[in-house]
Amino acid sequence: MANIPALPSGHEVLRRGKAVKGQPLDYGPGGCSIIVNSDVVTLSDEQGMLATTHGAVYAVTMRRVNPGNIGYVNRFIADWGKVERNWRTKQYVVKSGITEALASDVEATTQLPTPTAPVAPQVIEAVPAEVEPTPEPVVVAAASAPVIIDAPVQDIGALIPAAAPVLKVKRKTIAGQDMVVLDKVHIPARFYDRMERTWNRRQRGERGAVVVTGPSGTAKTLMVRKFAEAMGVPLIIQSGGKVRTADDWFGGLKQDRVTGRFNFQYNPFGAALKQSVRCIVLLDEANRAETPQALNAVLSLLDDTKSVWSPDAGEYFTLPDGMLVVMTANVGAEYVGTQPMDAAVTQRFGTGIRLSYPTPTVEVEVLVAVTGIDKAQADTLVQMANHQRPLKDDLMRFPSGTGVSPRMLVDIATDIVDGAPARDAVESTFEAQFGVEDSEALGIIVDTYFPAAATSTLDVDVDAISEADDI
Numbered sequence: 001m002a003n004i005p006a007l008p009s010g011h012e013v014l015r016r017g018k019a020v021k022g023q024p025l026d027y028g029p030g031g032c033s034i035i036v037n038s039d040v041v042t043l044s045d046e047q048g049m050l051a052t053t054h055g056a057v058y059a060v061t062m063r064r065v066n067p068g069n070i071g072y073v074n075r076f077i078a079d080w081g082k083v084e085r086n087w088r089t090k091q092y093v094v095k096s097g098i099t100e101a102l103a104s105d106v107e108a109t110t111q112l113p114t115p116t117a118p119v120a121p122q123v124i125e126a127v128p129a130e131v132e133p134t135p136e137p138v139v140v141a142a143a144s145a146p147v148i149i150d151a152p153v154q155d156i157g158a159l160i161p162a163a164a165p166v167l168k169v170k171r172k173t174i175a176g177q178d179m180v181v182l183d184k185v186h187i188p189a190r191f192y193d194r195m196e197r198t199w200n201r202r203q204r205g206e207r208g209a210v211v212v213t214g215p216s217g218t219a220k221t222l223m224v225r226k227f228a229e230a231m232g233v234p235l236i237i238q239s240g241g242k243v244r245t246a247d248d249w250f251g252g253l254k255q256d257r258v259t260g261r262f263n264f265q266y267n268p269f270g271a272a273l274k275q276s277v278r279c280i281v282l283l284d285e286a287n288r289a290e291t292p293q294a295l296n297a298v299l300s301l302l303d304d305t306k307s308v309w310s311p312d313a314g315e316y317f318t319l320p321d322g323m324l325v326v327m328t329a330n331v332g333a334e335y336v337g338t339q340p341m342d343a344a345v346t347q348r349f350g351t352g353i354r355l356s357y358p359t360p361t362v363e364v365e366v367l368v369a370v371t372g373i374d375k376a377q378a379d380t381l382v383q384m385a386n387h388q389r390p391l392k393d394d395l396m397r398f399p400s401g402t403g404v405s406p407r408m409l410v411d412i413a414t415d416i417v418d419g420a421p422a423r424d425a426v427e428s429t430f431e432a433q434f435g436v437e438d439s440e441a442l443g444i445i446v447d448t449y450f451p452a453a454a455t456s457t458l459d460v461d462v463d464a465i466s467e468a469d470d471i
Contacts, residue, residue: 030069032050221282240288280324364378380422388404
């Protein structure tokens with residue numbers, strides 16, 4: 001702890017009782033601060049909580065901790081434990097008189113086991129000098145599970161959404177292709193059947209999970225939503241883009257503004273796992289998790305163990321029978337900010353569905369069914385889309401790599417039905433969803449299917465205008 005000032009430990013701060021409750025105080029020059037609320041002292045830096053003490057009970061959290069602040073953590077827990085870096089593994093080790101627990105210096109969170117409170121000082125009556133009192137031994141409790149201080153009672157049942165009204169499953173053949181129609185959503189029958197078989201396996205307690213990939217705007221999320229409605233069960237959506245660490249899949253530590261204490265709050269996914277809810281969980285765009293480690297952390301739910309440890313919650317989450325996990329992912333070089341889907345990820349999913357653009361006949365029927373647009377106009381929109389889609393990989397014409405998606409066509413058709421001129425509706429959607437660098441090539445395609453109206457001329461007397469003095 002070189003260059004770390006002789007700061008009081010968290011226990012000493014409480015014992016001295018001189019800190020102003022609720023007011024952050026600098027804890028040395030390293031950017032750390034402490035805050036005292038009631039009988040809890042919290043040590044934090046700009047990244048968040050580092051450690052807390054509740055009386056003699058310490059908890060250490062090292063998530064994205066600045067290594068330069070480890071010395072301040074050690075000062076804070078000086079009367080209980082110490083954090084050291086293992087020279088071989090390069091990991092931090094939290095050491096106390098009881099146990100050693102590994103904690104990653106970047107991602108993991110480790111809490112020290114809870115000892116008993118120190119034995120109160122004893123008052124010893126005067127005795128003859130030759131008689132020495134027998135010292136009382138200090139009793140230390142065995143290692144126990146992490147303790148969350150004063151966790152408020154959370155009604156996790158209220159986090160589970162209600163199931164939508166059950167949809168009737170209709171089957172039809174369009175241009176020789178077998179389709180399942182759920183409400184107005186058209187799904188290739190083979191994809192619906194794959195999901196249904198996997199769902200049935202999960203009801204029997206067998207392994208099963210589904211991964212849905214494909215271009216943006218091909219109704220991946222909508223297909224899963226409608227399938228849940230067909231099964232008559234709740235759908236829980238957990239967005240991968242909101243996941244920074246492994247624990248974020250299930251909830252997170254929240255600080256009480258009044259007491260300053262950190263408590264684990266479940267999100268709907270964590271609540272469903274804890275209550276063994278029969279449902280479908282959609283990990284939407286799961287490969288947008290901030291790190292590969294955060295993405296991989298949830299996958300142990302889908303292997304033979306069916307469980308994952310959450311350090312923040314201090315418990316294991318277990319996949320119950322009857323819960324189906326579905327992951328959607330946009331895969332490809334054009335999708336910025338996504339994590340690679342290596343074999344460790346894909347092999348957890350026994351069922352795969354790769355959506356692509358619908359056939360023209362199907363896409364026309366979907367546009368008419370969803371928006372009410374005229375069939376002839378729908379046909380023109382679909383022709384335009386299928387003209388552009390094969391060109392999206394030509395980076396000389398379309399540097400953004402964007403293709404006209406079915407979702408774009410629905411937006412255009414909706415605008416037309418609402419009264420917009422067809423060309424204006426097309427331009428409006430394309431200007432929102434294509435890059436400026438695509439404009440030249442895109443303009444040629446738009447002109448082909450929706451020519452600009454000829455410039456109208458004003459019916460005026462040019463000579464009269466030129467001769468008038470007041471014009």
